[in-house]
Amino acid sequence: MTTMKLLRSITRTYIITTVIALILFTGVIFFLVTVILKSNIDEQLVNNKERMMRNYTGDPVMIFPFVEIKQIPVLPPRGSDILKDTSIYNPVEKEYENFREYVSFVESGNTSYMVIIRSSLIEQEDLFTAFIAVFGISSLLLLTALFFITKRTTRTLLAPFYRTLSQLQTFSLRNLHAVPFERTPIEEFNELNSIVTELTARAGREYTALKEFSENASHELQTPLAIIRSKLDLLIQKENLDEEQKQSIESIYQNINKLTQLNKALLLLSRIESDGFAETQTIDIAAELRRELETFSTIAEFKNITISYSILDQSPIIAHPVLINIVIKNLLSNAVKHNNERGIVNVRLANGIFSVENTGPQPADTTEKLFERFHKESPSADSTGLGLSIVKEICLLYHFILSYSYNDGFHRIVVTMDSGT
Amino acid sequence: MKLLIIEDEQELLRSMMEYIRGDGYICDSSSRFTDALNKINLNEYDCFVVDITLPGGSGLDLIRHLKKVQQNAGVIIISAKNSLDDKLKGLDLGADDYLTKPFHLAELNSRIKSVLRRRFYSGSSSITLNELRIDTEKHQVFVHNNEVILTKKEFDILLYLVTNKERVITKEGILEHIWGDDSNTFDNLDFVYTHIKNLRKKLIAQQCPDYIRSIYGTGYKFTIQ
Structure with missing residues (x-):
């Protein structure tokens, strides 16, 4: 199903109906006018004939193409008079012209005549042209006006709707704040806004309750x-x-x-989600990374994994030190843990982009499913399946961009910390 | 040495008491705020182990009080919450250490001993067991007065085993001890095995009897008996 903007849909319907209505309307008017005109002309033709014959002297008359009176031997039966359209060649204009023709048979004295009176229809054609022109221009004007008026009014009319929409787009259960809606003069929009407000508030309450529940559950588990x-x-x-x-x-x-x-990982996750790491400080991430690599080199050595790295000094980032450390x-631990025997880990930090590459078996899912909670590629006993989702959660918190790819036997996770700010 | 353990969870309290008493310490217990307050006011202790969440009040308030009454005593906080806030508040009030539940009893024991060493044996910071001498301050180990050069991890493991001597210590406990909060990042138990193997080799090379025994399936035990 193709979709389009509400505004366009409304304007389109308007214009299509207007065009159809205009065409029908003009057709009907035109038809009525021609019928009336024709009957006027006919009446005039009949009247003219009567007038002419009243003073008729008996000579043949020939004022082509308007009047012709001819003698005929026999008078046709009554009711043979006819009114019809005809076209006659005009040698001056070199074209056929349309005429209305009245052929009647008259008996005057003992002689029978055929009287033909014609009236040019050229006026009617002019009228037709004028009609088309008036129709065309006025409908064009009407349509343009209609188009702009609809666009303008619907835009102002729909403005509250679009505002609601954009507010819903930025809505997140994570940072709940009451969505403020102004009153609009449109009843439906007010109704929509109040429903949206109620809905978001309810979703927020339920989300908070759920979060508290899982946090409490994790806390309660600590003691047993x-x-x-x-x-x-x-x-x-x-x-x-x-x-x-x-x-x-x-x-x-x-x-x-x-x-x-x-349980610790779950507690950490719920703490990140509930803004438990709100306080921040400036962190030299390059120094932090160098320090961690030192620790990791021991365990990597133990597992016969080679870690190579290139770290450029970074402008400090503002975050919670614990989270950056995590x-x-x-x-790093993910890269070491899910590596091949004698595998390789490449760590890079430059221009706000931190990437970790490691050799390892091709994953069944090369998508970002990797960052989902409890997603496990291998039934590894020493993995909670939460490490990467914690990373994802932290990236979300600080608006870092996290991406994963698998190429030429290398898993590659990239964290873009400096997104052009 | 006399200790007071303040913890509202009876079963955990019992376990802690049993483990700590094994080292010959006198150990009192309390599971309520007011009761703990009375004990603090009536008796003198060398070290307190305080749970933060107690029925009837906060462990932090207890620490504030006991630091006024018994300035010299050591204080170790145990909490179900791994909250940096609580930790900083507790340490600000004068607590010596902070341990998050769940912990290994051996870890608690080693923390208590470390606090007691710092507070009460400040003159002689060394532990001597037959020919083995460990200087906890300078991080040096001597066998027959010859120094054994150990890595930091090996030293930490040795000290951990020695402070929990004659007890079976699990590999997980050792891992957690030397890596702290990061132990889940390095949950590789072979790592512990390698460290202990090297530690033993270095000690034996200096004619130290092999005091470290592997206990199949569970862990290690430092025994001089």
Whole structure:
């Protein structure tokens, strides 16, 4: 289905109906006028004949093409008079001209005559031309006027609607503020605005409730996790554990750990979303990155992964230091974690663009699905599936542009921090 | 050494007490705000472990009070909230350390010992176990008075094991200890194994008995018995 602007749709309908109406209207008027004119001419022709015959002396008359009176031997039966259109060649103008012709048969004395009276229809043709001209010009004027008037009035009329639309476009549950709408003189728009206001407020309330719920749930999980962990810490101190029990404990440990990490990540996510990192400071991201790379080189070495980097000094960015640190750490750890044995990691920072490339198996999804929560390419036991979505959330917060691509065996994640500001 | 643990979660409190008492410390407990306040006013302690969220009041208020009554005591905050705000507020009030739940008991133990060392053994900052001597201030390790050169991570692991000696320490606990909040970024337990292997090698090279025992499936134990 093709779509168009409301304004255009309204204007188009207006213009089409106006054109059709004008054509029909002109046709009807023209038809009526010709009928009336013709009957006038006919009446005049008949009258003229009567007048002429009253004083007729009996000589043949020939004023071509207007009047012809001829003697005829036999009078045709009554009712043979006819009125008809005809065209006659005009040798002066060298063209056919249209005439109305009245042929009648008259008996005067003992002689029968055929009387032909014609009236030029040239006036009628002029009239027709005039009609077309008047129609054309007036409809053109009308349409232009209509076009501009519709455009103007609908624009002012629809202005509140477009304002509502643009406000809805910038609406986000993350930074809820009451959407202010001014009163408009149009009832429907007021109704729309009040519904939108109510809807956004309700969505906001529900979103906040949901957020609080998940935050509370994560908080509540911390205590039982702490208890389980502490009990396990005590349990492993027991001297008389057999191998099987130790293995079970180890497995419980690992999973408690995973649960703890998951919960921490969820808490972090909800804290980012609820503006828990509002305070900011200037950060030298190049220095931060160099520091982290130092830490990572140890673990990369351990996994036989080569990290190469080129870092140019950056103008400082304004953000929460913890979040910037998380972005760097999560991207680096992601590149190291999901790498091949003896893989490569390339880190680059220049002109506000931070990119991390790493070798690794081709993902099933080369899309940005990677940044979705709990999206996992491999059933890796040591991954929460939240690391990249945390990065995404932080990028959203600071209006960084985050992109992912896979080319020639390299995963590449780019964070554009300086988007031309 | 006498400690007071203030924590409203009974089960966690019991675990902490059991672990800490294992080192021969006298350990009192309290799970309510007013009760804790009374204990602070009546008895003298060397170290307090305080949970921030308590029924009846905030742990931060307790710290404010106890810092007036018992200036020399060490204070460790434990909290379910990993909130920078609370942490800064607590440290501002004079707390020595801040630990986020859930934590390993060995971690709590090592933090308590570190606080006690700093506060009460400031003159001699070394731990001596037979031929092994660890200078916690200068980050030096000696065997038979010969220095063993360790990396920072190896030193941290050794100190962690020693402060929790005769206890089984999990690999996860060690990882968390040496990497702190970042441990989930490096959840590679082989990493711990490699560090410990190197640490043992360096100690044995200086004729130190192999005190570090691997406990199959769980972790390690530093034992001199």
